[in-house]
Amino acid sequence: MRYSNIVHRLDGSGYHAWDVHGKGKAMLAQGADVILLTIGDPDFATPQPIVETAVASLRQGRTHYTPSLGEMPLRTAIAAHHQQISGQATAKENVAVVAGAQCGLYVAAMAVLQAGDEVILPEPVYSTYEPVVGATGATPVYVKLRPELGFHFDPAEMAAAITPRTRAILINTPHNPTGAMLHPEELEALADLSTRHDLWVISDEVYSNFIYTRPHLSPANIPALAERSIVISSLSKSHAMTGWRLGWTIAPAELTEHIGNLLAAMLFGQPPFIQDAALHALTHELDEAKAMGDAYRARRDLVCAALNAAGDVGCYEPEGGMYVLVDVRKTGMSSYDFGHALLEAEQVALLPGEAFGTTLAGYLRLSLTVPEATLAEACQRIQRFAASLAR
Numbered sequence: 001m002r003y004s005n006i007v008h009r010l011d012g013s014g015y016h017a018w019d020v021h022g023k024g025k026a027m028l029a030q031g032a033d034v035i036l037l038t039i040g041d042p043d044f045a046t047p048q049p050i051v052e053t054a055v056a057s058l059r060q061g062r063t064h065y066t067p068s069l070g071e072m073p074l075r076t077a078i079a080a081h082h083q084q085i086s087g088q089a090t091a092k093e094n095v096a097v098v099a100g101a102q103c104g105l106y107v108a109a110m111a112v113l114q115a116g117d118e119v120i121l122p123e124p125v126y127s128t129y130e131p132v133v134g135a136t137g138a139t140p141v142y143v144k145l146r147p148e149l150g151f152h153f154d155p156a157e158m159a160a161a162i163t164p165r166t167r168a169i170l171i172n173t174p175h176n177p178t179g180a181m182l183h184p185e186e187l188e189a190l191a192d193l194s195t196r197h198d199l200w201v202i203s204d205e206v207y208s209n210f211i212y213t214r215p216h217l218s219p220a221n222i223p224a225l226a227e228r229s230i231v232i233s234s235l236s237k238s239h240a241m242t243g244w245r246l247g248w249t250i251a252p253a254e255l256t257e258h259i260g261n262l263l264a265a266m267l268f269g270q271p272p273f274i275q276d277a278a279l280h281a282l283t284h285e286l287d288e289a290k291a292m293g294d295a296y297r298a299r300r301d302l303v304c305a306a307l308n309a310a311g312d313v314g315c316y317e318p319e320g321g322m323y324v325l326v327d328v329r330k331t332g333m334s335s336y337d338f339g340h341a342l343l344e345a346e347q348v349a350l351l352p353g354e355a356f357g358t359t360l361a362g363y364l365r366l367s368l369t370v371p372e373a374t375l376a377e378a379c380q381r382i383q384r385f386a387a388s389l390a391r
């Protein structure tokens with residue numbers, strides 16, 4: 001049978017590194033004492049009031065079609081939420097409700113990119129960005145997030161990567177996996193370059209609730225940049241709702257209309273009971289949601305203290321997000337080899353940095369998605385393994 005060209009463009013170059021995750025899961029299923037720190041799914045339950053809202057909504061028969069762009073009360077609440085955190089004047093006409101940030105990335109890319117275009121991806125890059133760009137037919141152009149710059153980009157390198165074919169820059173802040181957050185200098189560079197070269201800036205901000213050192217910055221903070229930006233976020237991480245698939249895009253009204261047509265072709269609206277639950281999440285201060293942020297901070301501090309004291313391995317302290325990068329460069333091993341050997345020797349599964357591009361060849365991503373006691377145990381095992389290598 002014949003397939004469209006798209007199917008050959010849906011592989012991320014780093015997908016092979018996920019085999020440590022697969023192996024860890026298989027060992028766990030066979031009863032091994034594996035600590036699985038590979039995946040970014042919160043260990044917290046969705047806050048109970050959100051669950052109760054969805055259940056009540058189902059019982060009230062909220063089980064039918066909804067508008068493709070989302071129901072008005074939720075779009076209005078998302079607009080108010082975005083305006084409050086960014087300062088950008090935002091109306092419901094700027095909001096599309098989508099099936100998680102991943103769907104937001106897809107519709108944003110589909111609406112502004114096509115074959116022949118180039119899109120700048122800062123690298124290390126979150127694994128699904130390459131297939132999303134691939135689906136549009138556009139070509140990714142990588143700009144390094146440099147470890148020596150705290151995983152920030154050099155504005156001159158970003159400028160040099162722009163060609164007449166460049167249509168967009170796709171950023172992620174706080175960044176998965178490095179935890180780096182957009183810096184004022186980077187924001188200025190994005191504003192300057194995108195206005196000068198007439199580019200879209202797509203900004204994935206799913207981790208903006210989890211920040212540790214300084215306030216979150218977004219392209220939405222600068223009016224000239226906001227009008228050419230698509231900000232994407234979701235409730236997946238902030239409210240431990242990964243399986244609910246509820247996210248949004250914030251974009252100029254005209255682009256939002258185009259996204260609505262795409263959503264009509266793809267999804268035909270999000271489930272109403274999930275939109276009701278999301279409306280509750282966005283219009284209530286939930287203690288559970290705040291507690292999650294506090295927990296990630298405590299876990300981050302614990303892991304960084306333990307690994308920085310280790311000597312044989314180190315860690316890169318994240319400014320935000322749900323992950324810590326474990327630095328194994330001193331061992332001389334690739335992170336892929338280190339990941340497999342660690343899993344076999346100590347039953348700890350970390351995600352090799354190669355999953356995100358070549359820059360992270362000496363790092364592994366550790367997810368802060370288990371309780372502190374389990375993280376402390378994992379750090380001890382990592383240290384013991386690294387010390388055995390040094391011997």
Ligand SMILES: Cc1ncc(COP(=O)(O)O)c(C=O)c1O
Binds near residue numbers: 204233235236237242
């Ligand atoms: C950077 C980044 N963007 C998007 C997503 C997908 O989020 P969602 O569950 O809202 O689709 C993830 C999930 O891990 C992520 O890390």
